[in-house]
Structures are given as C-alpha cells and as structure tokens.
Amino acid sequence: MERPLTQNIDRGREPLGLKAYEAAGGYQAVRKVLTEMTPEQVTKAVKDSGLRGRGGAGFPTGLKWSFVPMGDDAPHPKYLVCNADEMEPGTFKDRVLLEGDPHLMVESMIVAGYAMGADVGYIFLRWAYRLADRRLRAAIAEATAAGYLGDNILGSGYSLTLHVHVSAGRYICGEETALLNSLEGRRATPRAKPPFPQVSGLWGKPTIVQNVETLCNVPHVINRGADWFRGLSRTEEGGTKLYGVSGRVKNPGCWELPMGTPIREIVEEHAGGMQDGLKLRGLLPGGASTDFLVEEHFDTPMDYTSIQAAGSRMGTGTMILLDDGNCPVGMALNMQNFFARESCGWCTPCRDGLPWIEKLLQAIENGDGHADDLDLLDAHARDLGPGNTFCALAPGAMEPLHSGLKFFRQDFERHIAGKGCPWS
C-alpha cells in the first residue's frame, strides 16, 4: 500500500532535511512544473486527479484554482494561503504532516503557487504547533538558500516568497475568510461570499486558501499523474486520506490509508478496537462539527459521498468515538461549550444561540433541566442551520447536537426526568 503523504515520516527521528528530502525524490515536482508545465497544465492535472479539499468541505481543488484570474492583466500580488490552523476538536492530521515532512509542505506551496501565479504564500499555523513552526521555518530557510523560494526560482522566472504566520489561537481563524481577515490584522470574523477569495481575498487580491493535507497531495499528483492518484483509492474518490481516531480505543492515532477505507476497519484494525469492556455507541466521523453515525453506519466507506449518504460529513476524516461508558449529554455539553466559546460574535444566531444551548445542556447535566428544554434544543438545532447563520461554524456545531438528540434522546430525557447524570 502506497503512503505518498507520509512516506518520509518517521516519528522516531527528525524530519528529512533538504538533501535527504531531495534524495527521496523531493522537489522533483517543482522542477517539473517550472520547466515542463504551464500553470494551466498544473491546474488541469489537479482537476483530473479528482482531489478534493481535506479541510472539511471537500470542495474539488482543481475547480477552485480555475476561478483565479490568470494572464497578464490579472491583479497582483496573488496569494496562496495554507490553512494549517487545525483547531477542529479531535483533529490532528495536519500536524503529522507539518511536523513530519516540512519540505513536502514547502514544495506543495511552490507547485500550487506556480499554478495560480501566487507571488506570496502564507502558512497560517495553529498557535500551539510550536514544533511545526520551528521545522517549517528551517525548511523554508533551506529551500530559499537552495533557490526553491525567492526571486526567479531555479531560473524559471517564477518568484514566490513564503511566510509562516502563527495564529492567535481561535477556532474561527480556520474558517478561510476569517483567516484572511486575521492575516490582515483585522478581527477574525468571516467574510460574505461572494466575492470568493479567488477573486477578492487577502488584501483584496486573488487568493487561494487550501488545507495542509490537500496541498501535500499536489506534488505527488504532478509526479505520478492523475490515474495513479485515482488508483490509490478504494472508491471513486482518488488518493489516500489521513484518518484519525480519538476516544477510548486501544490505539488512538492517525494513519494514511486508501480513501474509502470503511469505518469499522479503521477502528478495529488501525485503532485496535475499543478498550476492554467498552462498546462503541456512535462516532463523529470527521471532527466535532459532523453528525453522529451509529452502529448501522459502521461499515460505511470513509469517503465524501458515502459518509454524506449515511447522513453525516467526512469533514476532516478524524473520528471522535462515543462509547457506552460515556455520557452523550456530557459529550454534547463539552462540544457546545467549545463552540459557544469559539463563536466569533458576528452573527446573532450563533453568538447568542450557542451560549443558550450551552446553558441548557449544563442545566440538564446539573439536573436542572426542564421538560421543554429538548424542544428548545431541537429548535436551535434547526434554526442555526446553513443559510441562517453567517458562516459554517454554527451549522457545524449543530450537526452533533441535532444527531445526538436524535440517536441518544433517551439519555437526554433520563437526565431531565432523573434530575442529573446517571453516569456521575
């Protein structure tokens, strides 16, 4: 089984330096696009590969790039921004790449930057990823010294400056437009779309925001081609995927597996199954802001289409597990506590609705729940839906609540009727 994304990663040692990375075939994609390909050909290759965004929404990557104005009269500077904010609860896949193979990240930025004609690149990094910060900066310095970054890269006429920006540490900074505001030094509130960042992004210029994992696929697509990429998958959707599992399993972690590996296989074979005496009740397949899946869904292949058909979202592909020894109400409270705190405060439903939800759940957890509290929670789960709020944070927050209320309603009712948590 090929693991292109993690092939250079060995957590027991330092990541590959420039020489070793080159020796392992690194920067070949940079050389190839700069000498053999036009930006349009790069974009087409990515389009043909069927690569979809790994940051949560699964938007086709090549299609996104094709909206960037190209040619001589395109506005400049153009920006490529790597979204390495990774604040989604339960998600730690980008970290593996950033810490494990920083030169792959740098190379990916150059190749993608070339495709869109970017002048400047930013890696927008989660505040806590200090090690990744250090390693990325070292890799950028090496790559710059070797002529892979800066003016006139490898004599090609293409130039790219690359910066690492460490985020202040808010979940909303990962939302691509709030990220741009934050990068500009403004309040991290999202922007309305349209206009899309490809047209008016960072400082009003054409910009692409792309997840770490998404970008890291690009050099491989360039080197090995779209057919190879599609062939990596077990389903229609190409490539491999970093899947993660957290919860009370024997071996929590993150693995690069073929796209479409079924949930049960990931949990049983890679995460080692549940800890002794515990039974899996449900899981959030792609981070905290995805709908619960339960027993009947456990054989679903983990890809965008299949998970969606099962009633949830692939999200980041990193699962959070709920076992039968844990309280679903407590889990809901924990998550809503996070979302309420991380609401940016821009739009009313999220800003004032989430704290209300949090207080209701806290009351239920404390044994102060009222009979009609569940109606209120249901109403919120509906009213904070897509379109009603300004960005996807609140609808994301409602996914586990809505499905939690559906699948574990008896637990909520028991808390209210029994005035407290049966687990505590």
Add this chain to the structure above:
Amino acid sequence: MRIRILVDGKSFGVKQGDNLLHACLSNGLDLPYFCWHPLLGSVGSCRQCAVKSYDSEDDQEGRMVMACMESATQGCRISIDDPEAVRFRAQVIEWLMVNHPHDCAVCDEGGECHLQDMTVMTGHDHRRYRFTKSTHRNQDLGPFINHEMNRCITCYRCVRFYRDYAGGEDLNAFGAHDRMYFGRQSDGTLESPFSGNLVEVCPTGVFTDKTFKAHYTRKWDLQTSPSVCVHCSLGCNTLLGERYGEVRRVLNRYNADVNGYLLCDRGRFGYDFVNSEQRIREPHGRQAGAAAGEDLDQEAVLERCASLLKTDNSLVGIGSPRASLEANFALRELVGADHFYSGISAQEYELEGAVLKALREGPVRTPSLREVESADAVLLLGEDPTDSAPMLALALRQSVRQQPLREAMKAGIPQWHDSAVRGMIQDRKGPLFVATPVATALDDIATEALRAAPDDVARLGLAVAHVIDPQAPAVGGLAAAAQALAKRIAAALLSAERPLVVSGTACGSTVVIQAAAAVATALSVARAQTEVDPPLLFLTLSECNSLGLALLNPKPLAQLLKSGGKGVGGTAVVLENDLFRRAPAEQVDALLEGRSLVVLDHVPHATTERAHLVLPAATFAESSGTLVNNEGRAQQFHAALAPAAAIRPSWSWLRGAHAAARPLEAPPVSLEDLRNACAAATPELAEVWTPAATAEQTQTLRYAEEKVPRASFRASGRTAMHAHLNVHEPSPPADADSALAFTMEGFSSPDGQLIPSYWAPGWNSVQALNKFQSEIGGEQRGGDPGVRLIEPRAAGPSCYPDAAPAAYAARDGEWLVLALPRIFGGEELSNGSPALQERTPEARLVLHAEDGRALGLEDGDEVEVSAPGCSLRLPVTLLDDAVPGVAMLPLGIPGKGYLALPLRASIRRAPA
C-alpha cells in the same frame, strides 16, 4: 434600471441591483433589520432581515436568505410572510434579547427605539431564556455621549459608522462570542467630531445624547420643529426638540442633498446657548449718558423705539450673517438700502466678495454636499473643513472612496455590499490633494498634503490651473517640486470623472479663493468640449447666513467705520451682532460716540452693553426664517417653541418699530408679507418666495385648512404641564409665521419641508424616516428642503486673476499670524453651550517646531504676540507639520475681541 420583483406574490418596481431589503423598504414594506443602514450598506451580521427566496414558480420549498445580502434581479421571488421566515425573525429577536436588560422604562432610547419597534414588528413577546444575563461596565465617553453597554445587541453599526465611515479610531469592537464590547480602549472622550451620530446610528440605548440626558424628557413629550443648523455655513437640516420652554436636543433632519443622515457634533450639541441663563429676556432701555438702564414693557419699548427712530430719518443699520434673511431685510427696509451695512469684518467682506464673484460670475457649479461625496478627485486649498465646515470633511471622506469603489463595482461587487467592497479596496483612496498652512484632520486620507503659507497655496493652485489651461496666469519662480506637484494634481483632476476644488473663507486669503476658482475654471475650459461632467467648486463661508446677507447687497461695514459714521444719522440699529468682534474697538467706539444705539440680540455682549435700547430677539429656536447656505441654498427654519412673552423675532421687532416710528409707511407685519416684499425687492430671492411657496410655508392653506402639529399625538403630559399653576389648560400659542402649530392636533403627515419629526405606525425611532422617503436614501416625498439660488454662467475671461501673488517670504523676527478655525470654541453661538465648552481645548498659538526652538520654546510655554493694535499672551503648540514663519491663532478666544487676521506680528517668549 427599474425591474420588477415578486414579494409574497405581489409585483413591485425596484431599482436593479439594490439589495432586497432596500427594495422592500423603498416599497413601503415592513421588514425588520439592524445591521444594515442606508448609509453603511449591508454586512449580513444580525440575520434579522431573513426572507424566503424561491428559485422559480415551481419552487415551493424556498430557502432562507438575508434580504440585505441579495441583489434584486428581474422577476426574483421572495416571501416576507412565509411562516418559517416569520418565525425565524422572531427567534432572532429572542436571541438579541437574551442579554438585553429590558430596561425600557428607564432607558433614554425608550419610545424612540429601533429595537423596540423591531421587537414588536416580529411579534416576539415571550421570553424563554431562564439563565442569568451578562452585564458590562460602562465608560465615560465625554460630555456628548452616554454609554450603557448592557443594552447592546451587537449589530456593529457603531464601529462601522465611527471607523469605516467617519474615519474615527478610538471606538472599537472588543471581545468575542457573546461578550462583545463596543467602546474605547479605556474611558475617555470620543475624539471624532461626528461622534454624536452614534446616538442615531445605534439602534438601541447604548449610545445616547448626554446633553439631552441632562434635561431629559420623554421623547414623545417633546415639541419638535424642522430647523436649520446655525453653527456654520453648510446649513445642515435639524430637528429641534423642546419642552417647558427649553430646547432639549437636536436630531438630524434628513436632507438628501445636504446633510443626509448625519450632523457634526458642533451642530448637534451646540444648541444649549438657547437655554442660557444669560439670555436677554426683557427689553432694556438706558438714557443717553446714564450708566444703568431699566427693563421696559412692550409699550414703553415701542414708544422708545419710535422716538429714537423717528427723530432720525437717516438711520444706519448693521445687519448680521447669523440673523435670518427676513430680519436683515426688515432692517434694510427700516434704514434704507443706502444705510444698510454688512455686519462683518473688512477681511471677511473681502473674502466673501471673492467667493461671491466665483459663484456668481464663474462658470463652475457649486455642488451640494451629496455631490461632494460623489466627487472622485479633490483639491483642497487653504483650510481644514473639519474645523470650519465639519460635514464637508465627512463628505470628503466619502469622495476619496469613489475611484476604488468603481474598481470594486467593476469586479461585480454591488456597492451596498459594504464588507466586500471594503475588503477589496482596502485602504486605497482616490486622489485628494491638500495644501494648507498647518496639518489637517484630512491628511490621513490625502494623496499628498503640502504645507505652505496662503500665498504659496494660491501659487500652487494657479500653477495647477496653468497646467490645465495655459490661459490661466503663469506662476513665476515656482520651485521645481511645487511645479511637479502641480502637474500631478492637474493630471489627477483631468483624468477624474467628477473633479472638485474646495476652499473657503476660513483660509483667510482672497488669493487662495481666487486660485481655487481658477483651477475650477481651467477644468471647465478643458472639459468644455467633452462629454464628461463639468467640474465642481465648493467654497465655504463663515456663518449660517453669510450668503443670505450678501444677497441683500449691504455696504461694507469698514466703509462706515472708516468714515467714522460721517454722513449717516444719529441712531444706529444693530441686528444680532457684536461689532466688537467685527472691527477694532477704537473704530467701533468712534462710530458709537454720540449716537443712539439700538441692538437686537439674544445674548449680551460688548455691543449690547453700549446700547440705549436692547430688544430681546428670538433665537432660531423660537422663530421662523430663512438662511442661505454656502451652496446658495435657501432653507427655512421653524420655531420649536413660542418665544417667552417679551421676546420677539428680530424681524418682528423691526417691523413693529418701523410701524411705530413711521406709521405712514405702515409696513406689513406678517412674515408672509415681509417675504413677498423681500422677493419683490430682490430678484435673486424671487424663487424662494414665490407667492405660493410663501403661502405654503406660513399659512394653513395646504392641508385642508389644517396646520401641522409640533407635538406628537403620543404626547402624554399636555394637560398636566401647567396643572400646578392652573387646572385650565392654556390655549396653545398661535403661530402666524409657519404652517406648524403648537398643538397635538392637525395634519400629521406633511411632506418634504415641514416634517417636524419622523414617525409612522410601528416606526417610532428615527428610522421612521424610511416611510418619508420616495426611495430609501433618496429624496423625501414632496422634495427635500431648500431652493438653490445661484447657478453658474458661461466661462468668461474675467475668471482668472491677472497674476499670481509673490511667494511668501518669512521675515526675521516677524510671523504671519493666521486665523485657525476650531470646531469647538471657534463659533460664537455654540460657544454658549456647556457641553461644547467642555470640549473646547485651551487656546494655543501654533508655531512651527523649528521656530519654537529658535525662540527657546517648548510645547506649552507662553508667548507674547504683538502687532499694532494687538497684544496677546498665550501658550504655544509646536508642530513639525506647519510652515516656518507662519503662526496660527485659534478663532474665538473668549474675551479677545477682534483681531485683524491675518497680520504680521512679532512673537517672543512671555516673561515669567
């Protein structure tokens, strides 16, 4: 282009590309909103304007969209009444109310609150939230604005107005999630001169008027009237609110062409002089030679008038730029045109002359403030409008957005999509070139800001004119840098769609005004053969009726003073004016020597002290009249209250005195007749006072014999107001001067000119204005107030000065002292308002830092300024951004009387 949209199955005509909220409101539909504001555009944050949108006739589901974030397209279908949308909007209010204190009963906003209105509109009436509410600490924001953060609903309007629209920096949004905070980084006075607009922009009671709070009354108990600001020459429209004989507050009165939705802080908070303890409330007489006088009753006073005026058939009258046209005209009638003098200083007369010449004889149109906003390249010569004509500065802050805005619109972003527009254009600004003797508050948005003495400002202007049109005089000996700058300015103006040149009398230099006119003229010559819009020339004046007074062709006061009053009679009548502010004391003394003096005014000053007869004049708040703003727009103001018993409007005193003194002439005594007479005598004014317009303004003909009530029909305390004195309700004072009445009854939905307050069913806040506009943000139904009097003529060769002035040369040991206007403390009337006094900084002489060092001065040290007829001692402010050899002296230093600025003076460190 007009298109049609379907709202709940009904077809409405709307402007293509407007957002749907705007389109619905323009059609009179009720749709609640918070974060959108017609001036500020849409950001989609509050989610209050949710409607259902349908893709086609077959789409039964629809999807929820925010009306303010969607463009109206031909045939698009939406529903306001869709049950899901209705329910969601009520839910949004419930969320907003989660932390709201529900303190309507003690809230200054109550009864005039957009949040109350929207709450009622959505039908939310039952609170399900059962947890504690969050609370905030309030800040002391200075004398104008009260802060009560608990009431905030986080609509972001305040910061969007204050920062994005008005360029302020010291108000911000802090915190996150449900702990948002809108205030300053720490307690302290809000610095923006437009802070008062927060009172109206904020839809809740967070930011309220502190001066109103000091004498608060329920808003529905106010008696209100349409008025015009008297604190600078721009003539912003205001609404005055009165109770118990006191003016309580000033609100914006919408005029699409002038001030739109906004006012400056001088205009909003300067009103309190009307309520001053110092007001002259009784007629006062003093026999010649007597030191003290006595209060007189009405009969005695007219008798005294008659005897003073009768004995003298060559009276001399001195008019006033802060009195109404009617009062000035009545004075002219009384004394005769030959003896009617302008009550302004010699310098001012000359400056005004230059402005009038440019307006009347020049080929360039003077724009309204709204047109200023849409200018896309600006040259500002000589003065900082932030201090001399504040709302002009705010308009210029919008002009610099025009060119970048066009780019955004080209990229397909609708203009109303505020955050997207700002996101795309960022901090880019269109061309604004500033050339002044000292740093201005607009420098932060200027393309280039040049510091130069007035003569050099004029030389730059003329150089620009010469680059554009070689017929304009060449400027000899111009430095290469200035020449290059002139070329850049010329290029920017020539390539603009709507170039604008701005100057005014506050620069204190006729050559600067002439240079501004020359640039505008050159542009109009250059553009004459093209299809493009003609250029614009905006010139400020000093006072609220400077132009109105000038239209009556008064003779220059200086001429009268120079002759010591020889050849004019033994009685001088001075209208609303302190001559000691207008001319050197010796000259005024010489004029008054041996003469009888009659003064009409509302506050005492050095001239009233000298008067033999003082007639208590009504202020603008107690009378009706007409003012002509700098644009040449004649606008009517109306009394908010009837003057106290012994007080009469100046025109009325003058007519009364006229009749008493010369009964045979028997002048008409109604305001309507006076206006008709004035129109007949002054062709330029004929259009303001067509017989029909005059009748409309003053009589009851219009609305089926009914007058327009000043009191709201919600006024709760009418019968109780005087009950402690007499249980009989007194009959309201009559008002023969306007079509308004001091009552609750009458025709309550007038249009355009006569709206005393904005109210409509379900709309109790200022945003009821929506219901009075023919289209949101456009004209009011029935037209906006004001008549333009002056339109440009074809270009003539006379429009250029003969030659450029010589460059300014600083002389050793001598400074050119110029007047420095100040928004607070720089204007006579508003200086009488306590809140403004609190905002008035210490008067300091501004010197270039190098000059200061040469004199061994540090910031704050005292200096002596001496020149013939002038000796002053005051502290200095040292600035790098000023001109060596030029000193700036703040206008309106109390007790300093008249100074013949500009003057040449020596300056030295004051002895300890």
